Amino acid sequence: MLIRFSVENFLSFSDRQKFSMLPGKGSLKADHKTSKLNGISVLKTAVLFGANASGKSNLIKAIDFGKKMVLRGNKPEKPIDYQKFRLDKQSNINDSRIEYEIQHKGKNYAYGFIFNNELIKEEWLYEIGAKKEIKIFERNFSNKELFDLNYILQKLKKEEEKQFLRFIAKGTPNNQLFLTEIRTRKVRENVSKIDDLLNVIDWFQNSLKVIFPDDKYNEGLKFELKQDVELLTTFEEFLSYFDTGIDGVCLEKVDSENIDIPKPLLEKIREDLLSKKSENIRASIISKGNTTYFLSVKNNDIVTEKFMTKHKVKNANNPEKFDTSNESDGTNRIMDFIPLLMDLLKGDNVFIIDEMERSLHPNLIYDLLDLFLSKSTGINSQLILASHESSLLTQKLLRKDEIWFAVKDNYGASRLHSLEEYNVRFDKEIRKDYLLGRFKAIPRIGNRNKLTVINK
Known part of the structure; x- marks a missing residue:
């Protein structure tokens, strides 16, 4: 404190x-x-x-x-x-x-x-x-x-x-x-x-x-959501509480060749993730505007996933998935602050925000x-x-x-x-x-x- x-x-x-x-x-x-x-x-x-x-x-x-x-x-x-x-x-x-x-x-x-x-x-x-x-x-x-x-x-x-x-x-x-x-x-x-x-x-x-x-706080939490049901539930409850219109979130696999990221940077991340030095690193995070990508290792290969939102569709059972760049700046701002709120309520944190x-x-x-x-x-x-x-x-x-x-x-x-x-x-x-x-x-x-x- x-x-x-x-x-x-x-x-x-x-x-x-x-x-x-x-x-x-x-x-x-x-x-x-x-x-x-x-x-x-x-x-x-x-x-x-x-x-x-x-x-x-x-x-x-x-x-x-x-x-x-x-x-x-x-x-x-x-x-x-x-x-x-x-x-x-x-x-x-x-x-x-x-x-x-x-x-x-x-x-x-x-x-x-x-x-x-x-x-x-x-x-x-x-x-x-x-x-x-x-x-x-x-x-x-x-x-x-x-x-x-x-x-x-x-x-x-x-x-x-x-x-x-x-x-x-x-x-x-x-x-x-x-x-x-x-x-x-x-x-x-x-x-x-x-x-x-x-x-x-x-x-x-x-x-x-x-x-x-312009900072984003704890983007890594979004990657943890797919492994932690309780974390995912809490995140989605906050989205509902703040009336974002979002019904859920998920990570969608994408082809890394289609990511608008410089190829040398992607290659460097691949090398780092596949090296022995990165054995304790679960994923590398790339933020491009309001879009967040996660690169992780699975079976000695690189998997690229994009953080997406889900919206209910009228007269349909399956939700529509949105790139977060299609969400409003305010909605993205709320999603940035949800990990912050969760950490605040854990205790022993001092957040100073401009x-x-x-x-x-x-x-x-x-x-x-x-x-x-x-x-x-x-x-x-x-x-x-x-x-x-x-x-x-x-x-x-x-x-x-x-x-x-x-x-x-x-x-x-x-x-x-x-x-x-x-x-x-x-x-x-x-x-x-x-x-x-x-x-x-x-x-x-x-x-x-x-x-x-x-x-x-």
Whole structure:
């Protein structure tokens, strides 16, 4: 679970800005909060509103950037590829900063790093509680020792383990995160009692999911449907619930020669699937627009299947099969989100989604959020959205502390604030005030009379 995220000097963010999932003082909708873990409870959802270019997407990009730095790392001798805030000359000199406060594996952690295009200046991991902090490790480029690993080293009894950990720390490139080295250098196999490091890496790898408007989530689930009747039933129940008009789904065998995919790419996939390296890979996925193909191995041969929808036909027993490219963008969007909903309700997932409402009717996006909140009792998952959909801006659906706004100041810097900061009654409908500009998160449209060309 995400407790808090802060960002500084990154894209449109200049001064440090904090996005918090900590509950405010309100007592309404208590089921929107999780049970306390070491004194800290968090909210299950939040929606960030704002005008175009206000910083909503940049906040999500910052969260995703940190995830990629941990999981993918940075190429040796290459600059760290990101953009500082460009509208203040001082920002070119200043470093950037990203920090996550999270809940995972029964503990609360604060993990972050200070960096620039050349190097990681600082990196830290703390276990945090309501009243105390434990420093697990700290890295500071300005210190002679560079790494403080005392907390971990004190737990290790074998000298060779201590030496190995020191070796990894000392060998961490200046432009690489220590957590990335822990993940990629087989430290787990050689050093015990590093559960805190592995827990944080696991959160980035398996819990945090960042989804941008053109992303598809867990396409592989569509391949699993043919082997799992319960999974198929759940998927089709969701299709019926959201009134898509689809009666079922299936995988249809097709000739791979007829797929509109470059032949060299198909050959490469065939080679990979037939190689020994791919023994644990069940299928390769190819998405072409709204069409999804699955290539799998059967009897040492490649089988190509296409994901199809089924529709009832009047005066006929057999359904008509549709290529998903023939379905509406909204229907395809719903099919993309069904695996997401299923994973949300399993628990231990944090979904951060940009423009979830794209191609969806306002009633559908409202119901998606309401469905998650109504079915997540006792489930620790989070759904965090950046949205323009003002129909979500109601206290009938969300708490005040779940509603956030992104605005830009006079110098183009993004700032974040919550509805919790305003004196708003719990029963007041706030959508009208938002559209009138009370919360400062709408476009500032100029004077039409100054449009000289069209006023001639």
